[in-house]
Amino acid sequence: MNTAIPLDPEAEADDPEVHAATKALVFNAAERLFAVHGFQKVSVRDITAEAGVNLASVNYHFGSKDALLLEIFRRRSTELNRARARMLHEAHDRHGGKPPVRAILEALIAPPVRWSDPRGDRRISAQFLIRSRGEGTDEMREALRSDVSHLRRFADALLIARPDLPPEEIYWRIHFVLGMIHNNRFAEFDRLHTLSEGLTREDDAAALIERMLDFAEAGFAL
Amino acid sequence: MNTAIPLDPEAEADDPEVHAATKALVFNAAERLFAVHGFQKVSVRDITAEAGVNLASVNYHFGSKDALLLEIFRRRSTELNRARARMLHEAHDRHGGKPPVRAILEALIAPPVRWSDPRGDRRISAQFLIRSRGEGTDEMREALRSDVSHLRRFADALLIARPDLPPEEIYWRIHFVLGMIHNNRFAEFDRLHTLSEGLTREDDAAALIERMLDFAEAGFAL
DNA sequence: ATCTCATCCAAACGATTGTTCGACACGCGT
């Protein structure tokens, strides 16, 4: 698995462990390799070689390869969920507890799409999370069940914003919007780029969010 | 890989072609296991055990594990492309060469969603194709480039149906619709089912197609 | 100084991987 991606110089801060630079190196290398090549295709040796540490570091610091994967997933997942929850909360505050559909959808769409911005340093995390949805281990799929409770807040907000719609209609449309979000992968962007012969540029996250919001809001306006 | 999935009734009993039956057995077993567990998690021994044939059968009939995967992918991919192209062609005939947006989108959405119908026997093929999009080998990703030429017919039709829209807008919305389609995975349906607490039922393919069409058409109506 | 503890390292472990090999069985045309 050859990769020529610049390594992230920033290490994590404020951890209970004082002297664990190796752990952060492994964490970042693993996330990057997993995001690019997938879980099964990346070996522990690939990770440690990329991180420049000893082979046994993975098992020493994380217990196992799956546990390492799970830890990355949980970290990034809670980060994303918090960003979404914060935006939804702000929307509630701004609109007196009953935000419109577009504000709710924005809280759902904007955070992950902003992560995918090529100008930022969170693209890898975004790709990792998208990939983990389809290739995760059994434990990660169980961790995705708790994601349901997180999604329910968005569903409830939408049910209030559109009380005239039958609830099942709301849920289906959430499913469609999530499909739009999870389709923002490197390979899909590439395919779109060749299909449009270079017309579509994904380097503007704000414009993409607007486009997705227009599309999704129209689907919810029925 | 523990699999407790009932074997399909087709081609299991005494076939007139006794000697070529093994290849079909391997083909079907591999497609089913790949669709359920993913490509990397399924070993050649899993496939041959599921098919009830000798371990060497895969390499003898297909050359390698990757070649087997590629052959399944090519078969199902051309089948799907043909079904879509036929529907698009019929739409052209019905509307004098200038079909409306909804008819074009229907040709894009209906075939794969019909495959996903639990009452049919093509759910496995649909899941396989969806999964191959994210976990495919390098050769398969190259085969997906030719899929672009297939998508271009839909893009051209939409450009004609909406000449007032800037082309890049058309391409982005195609990207969104494809995201809706590719999100129809087992795991995602399950998550939606638990989120809606049983309200959403995916057993009605026709109703799901209508829902997706309504949503997508609204997004294109802007 | 000695003990302690966390960390790192090279080496090896057993298991599993995809693939290959040689032998054997059968149908079929000559």
Add this chain to the structure above:
DNA sequence: ACGCGTGTCGAACAATCGTTTGGATGAGAT
């Protein structure tokens, strides 16, 4: 009967996998 080709089979191949091991290292506390 023979040879030939196709197909199947058990066995083994080398490679890679995740994980474990025992000892070296070095800083901090006693």
